[in-house]
Amino acid sequence: MSLPHAILTALLERPSSGLELTRRFDKSIGYFWSATHQQIYRELGRLESGGYIRALPTAQPARGQKKSYEVLPAGRDELARWTAVSQEPKPLRDTMLLRLRASAVVGTAGIEADLRRHLALHQEQLAEYEEIQERDFPPGRSAPEDRLRHLVLRAGIDLETFWTQWLGHALEEFEHLGDPRARREESDSGPASDAPGEDRSASG
């Protein structure tokens, strides 16, 4: 329900072709709403036939040829409507947390290396965001649009900060856990033991 609106936002910021949009979704907008080029082309087709955007008249509609789009008033109205409407926050879905929960039952073999790898990835992302912040949002007065964009960037920075800290804690925990490569490999098959604090307990 959000991809068309992500595309409308990107096109309002600058009219673009499908591939240009794809590239911009790898940066910028894509930092909080990712999309592949197939999704983007499909959605551009829908938005065009729905009357929300149109191809710039300068470009020919041939197959291998560049085709840029701009937002029509109906598209802007739809985006404004969608932005104003109340929406439920989507529940969290995180594979790493699920894996950790599973590893409490079937053993922690292999997961520590991936925790380290994820830590490095999140540190990289954090550094990239901080670079953008220094370059595009110097301290001092700024226009309301820029304050809003900075707010969004700060969410990214704070989220990556959270992950790097939490993954750090997790790795510390593993150091105190004994040899992780061997744990729980012995207790095999058979019905689950009813560990105390099992279902009332730990979640994220």
Place this chain on the structure above:
Amino acid sequence: MSLPHAILTALLERPSSGLELTRRFDKSIGYFWSATHQQIYRELGRLESGGYIRALPTAQPARGQKKSYEVLPAGRDELARWTAVSQEPKPLRDTMLLRLRASAVVGTAGIEADLRRHLALHQEQLAEYEEIQERDFPPGRSAPEDRLRHLVLRAGIDLETFWTQWLGHALEEFEHLGDPRARREESDSGPASDAPGEDRSASG
């Protein structure tokens, strides 16, 4: 690719029927991997025909009748395999951040109220997590399984803490932004203005 493994984890913690799983996914496991009952029933069918789980022999296989499942050795092996395998972190997708970014272009009308509502929801969730923490993870030594589960719960607590803080910042920002109900309503339709710092800028 993760729902079957979430179900295997839940069933290892305690054999359950479809509806019981659904309820447990509303708490516990569902805090970081949500699922509806339709997803769960379909996946239970697949896992059963794949030989990963089996219905407990005590229950009859009639339609409106309760049917509990337990994990077979193949299911435990598959879960251990999946847990150990390296996986890419999934890129962030957050509607509220997208809406804020859009509101920098089409105006902030309506969004402030929803920011407040989300703040209240995240505060509630945080309180719930902290209650679980106090009840199930008192300070002191604990078994490795419980330390892992606590780690996952701490991720939930820290994430909700992040959201409440960030939403607080966002609302402060709106107070300094002037009257949010009117902003940008005047600048209508027409091609987008090329604001400086547009595409190099804000993301998260």
Place this chain on the structure above:
DNA sequence: TCTAGCATGTAAATCGTTACATGATTAA
């Protein structure tokens, strides 16, 4: 018996991912 709630499902539509296909442009 009727109703409400428990429990297990089916069906259809949309979204997301992966793999592949096709045409245009440019440089060796």
Place this chain on the structure above:
DNA sequence: TTAATCATGTAACGATTTACATGCTAGA
């Protein structure tokens, strides 16, 4: 002219969501 790259798509499949259908059980 060939190959590489840019650019726009198609096809197929699996995951997710929403709405609905069916059968059991217990209490009024």
